[in-house]
Amino acid sequence: MKFEIMRHRLLDGLNDVMKAVSSKTTIPILTGIKLELTDEGLKLTGSDSDITIQTIIKAEEDGEQVIRVIEEGSIVVQARMFNEIIRKLPTSDVEIEVKENYHTHIRSGKSKFHLIGQEASEYPLLPEVLDDRQFVIPADLVKSIVRETVFAVATSESRPVLTGVLWQVKDGELTCVATDSHRLARRKISLEQALEGEYNVVIPGKSLNELSKIIGESSQPVNIAITNQQVLFKTEDVSLYSRLLEGNYPDTSRLIPTEYKTIVTMNGKALFQAIDRASLLAREERNNIVRLSSLEGNTVEISSSSPEIGEVEEEIQSTSIEGEEIKISFSAKYMMEALRALDGHDVIVQFTGAMRPFILNSVHDDTVLQLIVPVRTY
Amino acid sequence: MKFEIMRHRLLDGLNDVMKAVSSKTTIPILTGIKLELTDEGLKLTGSDSDITIQTIIKAEEDGEQVIRVIEEGSIVVQARMFNEIIRKLPTSDVEIEVKENYHTHIRSGKSKFHLIGQEASEYPLLPEVLDDRQFVIPADLVKSIVRETVFAVATSESRPVLTGVLWQVKDGELTCVATDSHRLARRKISLEQALEGEYNVVIPGKSLNELSKIIGESSQPVNIAITNQQVLFKTEDVSLYSRLLEGNYPDTSRLIPTEYKTIVTMNGKALFQAIDRASLLAREERNNIVRLSSLEGNTVEISSSSPEIGEVEEEIQSTSIEGEEIKISFSAKYMMEALRALDGHDVIVQFTGAMRPFILNSVHDDTVLQLIVPVRTY
Numbered sequence: 001m002k003f004e005i006m007r008h009r010l011l012d013g014l015n016d017v018m019k020a021v022s023s024k025t026t027i028p029i030l031t032g033i034k035l036e037l038t039d040e041g042l043k044l045t046g047s048d049s050d051i052t053i054q055t056i057i058k059a060e061e062d063g064e065q066v067i068r069v070i071e072e073g074s075i076v077v078q079a080r081m082f083n084e085i086i087r088k089l090p091t092s093d094v095e096i097e098v099k100e101n102y103h104t105h106i107r108s109g110k111s112k113f114h115l116i117g118q119e120a121s122e123y124p125l126l127p128e129v130l131d132d133r134q135f136v137i138p139a140d141l142v143k144s145i146v147r148e149t150v151f152a153v154a155t156s157e158s159r160p161v162l163t164g165v166l167w168q169v170k171d172g173e174l175t176c177v178a179t180d181s182h183r184l185a186r187r188k189i190s191l192e193q194a195l196e197g198e199y200n201v202v203i204p205g206k207s208l209n210e211l212s213k214i215i216g217e218s219s220q221p222v223n224i225a226i227t228n229q230q231v232l233f234k235t236e237d238v239s240l241y242s243r244l245l246e247g248n249y250p251d252t253s254r255l256i257p258t259e260y261k262t263i264v265t266m267n268g269k270a271l272f273q274a275i276d277r278a279s280l281l282a283r284e285e286r287n288n289i290v291r292l293s294s295l296e297g298n299t300v301e302i303s304s305s306s307p308e309i310g311e312v313e314e315e316i317q318s319t320s321i322e323g324e325e326i327k328i329s330f331s332a333k334y335m336m337e338a339l340r341a342l343d344g345h346d347v348i349v350q351f352t353g354a355m356r357p358f359i360l361n362s363v364h365d366d367t368v369l370q371l372i373v374p375v376r377t378y
Numbered sequence: 379m380k381f382e383i384m385r386h387r388l389l390d391g392l393n394d395v396m397k398a399v400s401s402k403t404t405i406p407i408l409t410g411i412k413l414e415l416t417d418e419g420l421k422l423t424g425s426d427s428d429i430t431i432q433t434i435i436k437a438e439e440d441g442e443q444v445i446r447v448i449e450e451g452s453i454v455v456q457a458r459m460f461n462e463i464i465r466k467l468p469t470s471d472v473e474i475e476v477k478e479n480y481h482t483h484i485r486s487g488k489s490k491f492h493l494i495g496q497e498a499s500e501y502p503l504l505p506e507v508l509d510d511r512q513f514v515i516p517a518d519l520v521k522s523i524v525r526e527t528v529f530a531v532a533t534s535e536s537r538p539v540l541t542g543v544l545w546q547v548k549d550g551e552l553t554c555v556a557t558d559s560h561r562l563a564r565r566k567i568s569l570e571q572a573l574e575g576e577y578n579v580v581i582p583g584k585s586l587n588e589l590s591k592i593i594g595e596s597s598q599p600v601n602i603a604i605t606n607q608q609v610l611f612k613t614e615d616v617s618l619y620s621r622l623l624e625g626n627y628p629d630t631s632r633l634i635p636t637e638y639k640t641i642v643t644m645n646g647k648a649l650f651q652a653i654d655r656a657s658l659l660a661r662e663e664r665n666n667i668v669r670l671s672s673l674e675g676n677t678v679e680i681s682s683s684s685p686e687i688g689e690v691e692e693e694i695q696s697t698s699i700e701g702e703e704i705k706i707s708f709s710a711k712y713m714m715e716a717l718r719a720l721d722g723h724d725v726i727v728q729f730t731g732a733m734r735p736f737i738l739n740s741v742h743d744d745t746v747l748q749l750i751v752p753v754r755t756y
Contacts (some may be wrong), residue, residue, distance in 0.1 A: 116686065
């Protein structure tokens, strides 16, 4: 294998695949990345066996030569070291050549590196993904789904299936649900092309976070293919394979109340900031609980106290309060994360009493639902 | 105590004094900051008992009212909490009022905090500093001294006096020396006003780093006053008191060679970057050692190798090599820190053989000297 490549393009590719490489892997070859060179371009693969990311750097892009392919071939090189070397090389071009015994020479200006590589065929093969169970979502919408749901997954491994997000395809609609049993986040999307049949897969939260980092802000299509144990997200340049979580995801539909006794409409940003301030004192008590009370004249009071430190109270003018009076306590962290997922828009908060879960929606868009289970204090 | 203040000015002041507050203090009242309000303005004090920082926010600045003083007084409030509250308040003005039992009320817009404070007289008093042993250095020069020396102090506590920088005033000259016994950094400055007598004080490296953060980039004067156990750095708005380190600082003058066998002049930035790259491989071996060799034709080679990973070599064109051939090994980290302190200028590196300490100077300025003890490998 021998080629010359524009250094910044190689760095962009490495930047993507390095996200899948973990130093904690138990499979030694996965501390490396695989380089495969053909006339078409250079394919890079990185994996921690849960997530695999593959990217292709085309030899020619928009008529510009990115790679000068001298001899096709493949190699596995130590990922972190290779990435740091490429990052620190002195010139804008890099020459890479593999000689006998997988000795890999890297040249740039007057700097010469020589790394001991490994046989590419020893690198694990990618899972096969069939073409029949596929659908397409624009990249920016995928990023929204991730932002609106993943924060609500469980972080403890006591129920592993809750560390993932349920993606449910049914009747031309995708529903994504995450819950740690104290709060729940749900996003619904109408799919442009209807899929035959029904699919339920649970994708690890971590995989979705990495996905969100490697796909751009654009509306370019992301092709999503589901198999029994894997999901593949594929854009023009990058593919991310993730294993799926096993186990039955709980039925969450009954958690969501169907009727409400108090409905408050207010500015999401003002509510977020008031809770952020109130949580300064709540945090000291380690439970991070703040109180919300409806007052006269469409006023909402946010308060918190800590016997040793002091107390805080703040009034927010809401747009409207309908129904019964409400006094309720909840986790400031959960509320702030839910409001952040609703992106600062005006929100409708619907309560069914101080002991029942309450939900938040954006005024402008009911495809995103955030649910929070209150804390018993009143 | 009762006053209104522009929130961003209070934040600026807090930003300075918070640098001295440590959550690890064994003296409970030092988790607080002291606020003292007079007609003149608001004085803030923070301390971890090693370092004390005091700043004054004037009631009026350039004809603009910064503080509206309603009732003079003083209080100690929990530092981290107070700082975070002020940072997150909703409006640009803050009202602070102390009522009975040190209850401190903070109001901004519709947000009301109420903190339990402590009696200001319980806060430790500042050390007395006499006026006679004083000299003045511009702030930007103080920052240079810190940048050029502090990185070389010892981090281990096995010889506590080496965790500080020796400041020696003698015959109208200030000499600052730091060493961890593997390398040494020295900076000399001519003082504008000569001081009577001779002073030797060792200032903790940490205090100098904090000092560097709170004084601006400007050339405003920093007044430096020395007592037996304390040093005070004072600008118009901010004062930093630091305890001094006890113990005799070693005589380092004999460490510095007086004659040299090889003198290399080269670009400091090119040398830094070559060593940075070579250290990628050196780091894997945990000793972080790179080699420098003089070659024919004013060429310098930087190289390193790691049996399991690979090797690197790189040639740099020097301006000149005078004297004997040299092959020498040293810590990449020490060399990079020394070059960084010389700020990327062309450097003169002077060797006295592979086993003897070598020194680095800037071509343009010999007030800064960096010395490195080599490692035996050849």
